[in-house]
Amino acid sequence: MQIHVARNSAQLGIFAPEEIIAGLQSGRFLASDLAWRDGMAVWSPLGDWPEFRVASVPTSPGALLAAPVTASMIPWEQGKSLGSFFATMKLAAVSPASLSTGRFAFGDWLAFCYVALAISAPFQVVRLAFAPDPGRSVAEFLQGFSSPALQAVAEQMLKSPPTPIGLTIFSTVIGLAFAPLIYAGCALPHWVGQRVFRIQVSVERTVAATLLATGLLIIVMAPFQLLSFNVGAQIVVSSLFFIPAMVVYFRCFGAATGVSPWKQFGISNLVWFVLCCCCCFLPMMVAIGLPAMKALGR
Amino acid sequence: MLRLIRRPAYPGELNHELVWPAAFLGGAVFAWGWFLSGLQLPQCFFMRLTGLPCLGCGGTRCARNLVHLDFGQAFLFHPGFFLVVTLAALWTIYSAVFWIRRDTLRLRLVVDPAYSRRLRIAFVCLLVAHWAWQCYYLTR
Numbered sequence: 001m002q003i004h005v006a007r008n009s010a011q012l013g014i015f016a017p018e019e020i021i022a023g024l025q026s027g028r029f030l031a032s033d034l035a036w037r038d039g040m041a042v043w044s045p046l047g048d049w050p051e052f053r054v055a056s057v058p059t060s061p062g063a064l065l066a067a068p069v070t071a072s073m074i075p076w077e078q079g080k081s082l083g084s085f086f087a088t089m090k091l092a093a094v095s096p097a098s099l100s101t102g103r104f105a106f107g108d109w110l111a112f113c114y115v116a117l118a119i120s121a122p123f124q125v126v127r128l129a130f131a132p133d134p135g136r137s138v139a140e141f142l143q144g145f146s147s148p149a150l151q152a153v154a155e156q157m158l159k160s161p162p163t164p165i166g167l168t169i170f171s172t173v174i175g176l177a178f179a180p181l182i183y184a185g186c187a188l189p190h191w192v193g194q195r196v197f198r199i200q201v202s203v204e205r206t207v208a209a210t211l212l213a214t215g216l217l218i219i220v221m222a223p224f225q226l227l228s229f230n231v232g233a234q235i236v237v238s239s240l241f242f243i244p245a246m247v248v249y250f251r252c253f254g255a256a257t258g259v260s261p262w263k264q265f266g267i268s269n270l271v272w273f274v275l276c277c278c279c280c281f282l283p284m285m286v287a288i289g290l291p292a293m294k295a296l297g298r
Numbered sequence: 299m300l301r302l303i304r305r306p307a308y309p310g311e312l313n314h315e316l317v318w319p320a321a322f323l324g325g326a327v328f329a330w331g332w333f334l335s336g337l338q339l340p341q342c343f344f345m346r347l348t349g350l351p352c353l354g355c356g357g358t359r360c361a362r363n364l365v366h367l368d369f370g371q372a373f374l375f376h377p378g379f380f381l382v383v384t385l386a387a388l389w390t391i392y393s394a395v396f397w398i399r400r401d402t403l404r405l406r407l408v409v410d411p412a413y414s415r416r417l418r419i420a421f422v423c424l425l426v427a428h429w430a431w432q433c434y435y436l437t438r
Binding site for chain 2: 004006010011013014034036038040041042043144145146226227229230232233236239240243247251254260261262
């Protein structure tokens with residue numbers, strides 16, 4: 001009978017009992033991997049299965065000590081090259097569970113994010129060629145709607161002077177140069193959110209996991225820049241890809257931090273909701289409240 | 299080769315019974331709003347360059363016919379999109395039943411590893427056949 005095996009929120013596949021015994025002995029499977037077969041109500045660790053108990057116990061205490069416990073399976077951590085970059089991309093997209101074996105040193109993943117941005121740079125060039133002034137493209141898109149409010153916004157945008165091309169190129173280059181550091185900075189509030197929920201993941205791992213998942217998204221979403229000749233098409237296609245992109249992002253992020261993707265998704269939403277409240281609503285309340293209090297004082 | 303099984307979800311497994319129905323219903327509402335606004339999609343870039351339809355061409359016309367419940371015409375415009383929407387609708391109905399019944403076993407498609415290569419080749423062949431149909435039907 002075939003046995004389904006899963007590890008860290010990802011299914012490893014379906015295997016015959018003989019394959020699992022061999023896998024437990026070779027280290028391909030762990031005793032903590034969850035398994036299920038027809039007729040069972042829940043998934044249970046392979047180590048709890050009577051037929052695999054013998055196989056999952058090391059032959060000697062020495063064998064356990066000699067086993068490479070922290071060997072990373074992530075190609076980018078084994079060596080930096082374009083090949084290992086794309087192999088990591090594939091691994092993150094297809095088998096995110098393998099990311100749990102990573103060391104996640106900050107420097108490694110900062111470099112990874114820069115490589116992702118460098119690969120996406122030609123797409124940025126195409127975007128600049130098609131739409132050197134994004135504000136104008138958005139205004140033209142808004143003109144397509146029949147709503148008078150949107151028409152007014154579009155007219156306002158079209159009246160404003162166009163951004164000089166030099167400034168657009170400069171801001172794009174500076175954006176690319178600092179983007180990974182900004183992404184790393186964005187990971188810090190998320191780490192605080194994890195701490196609030198008593199999830200013990202180090203700052204470095206949280207930041208590195210963010211850079212990995214963001215690097216993957218940069219590559220996946222880069223071709224959409226080719227649609228910049230039409231903002232409408234870009235918005236529609238990006239919207240369609242939004243949910244799958246979020247799924248891929250949080251599966252990677254969850255596996256890399258060793259936390260359920262759903263928990264990370266919830267924390268992320270909560271953190272950004274709180275930040276938006278602090279950044280937008282609080283100053284707005286102060287801006288409205290102070291003149292009102294002064295008026296009352298008079 | 300391909301079979302459906304019912305099994306419990308493993309910890310951390312993507313909730314397919316929640317995500318895809320939400321995506322399908324969200325997409326349906328978006329399409330409805332889009333067609334209501336009277337907006338047109340821009341002409342396909344690939345079509346403009348080559349004169350041939352891309353794999354997505356006909357999808358909007360298919361969706362428009364689906365909204366008007368003209369299933370035959372919808373199928374002719376884009377059989378692939380029609381199939382995806384039909385399967386998504388069926389999955390949404392199944393998911394609704396799953397949540398109402400508070401079921402613990404989830405329906406999953408299992409691919410026999412021995413046939414996975416053949417299935418991939420069949421899928422690519424199907425895409426080529428689909429594109430050939432689009433080239434015929436959309437450029438008549």
